[in-house]
Amino acid sequence: MAWIVLVVSGVLEAVWATALGRSDGLSRVVPTCVFVAGLTLSMSGLAYALRTVPVGTGYAVWVGIGAVLTASYAMVFEGESAGPLKVLLLLGIIGCVAGLKLTH
Template identity: 70%
Template sequence: MRSVVSPSSLAWSALVVSGVLEAVWATALGRSEGFSRLAPTLVFVAALVASMAGLAFALRTLPVGTSYAVWVGIGAALTVTWSMATGGEAVSLVKVLLVLGLVGCVVGLKLLH
């Protein structure tokens, strides 16, 4: 029996991966020190192109408003979480709760779609 993946589930998968890549390029951009460091600059460019390509792919099937909000939400939540986990940003209960709220909103948008 052949399994068929729906266009919608493929689009959502691409959107989630693209959101993760947004966190990668945002972090690499910060580490590039104004594009003066080669390795983080190359990671930034590669992740940016892949992230935008995935978002563009998802937008062929999903609405732009929901897609953009989910993409940004995933990227923002992962970027701030990574920064707190690696010591680049102070951790506070309020920040953690706000990030959890952001994740809850992303999940809610997915459930409503």
């Protein structure tokens, strides 16, 4: 169960990071509310997961999921460049996250 919560929390990290970018310095109400809710749920889930998953592994998985999803969203929907090297490096992060799960 902790690993499922950890993955969902990583997805929510991408939600709050994207909302923060859209909040215009926390001056836009809806993105700011999404940021606060996403951050609260993401951190709460991370805290829950870290009761079972080792902190180093859990944090690396959480950050990795959030980073890959945030970057992928920006490339697909916000016009951020998506060169082959960037995509390859993001795939490397996914591989490392999967590897951390396999070693736990």
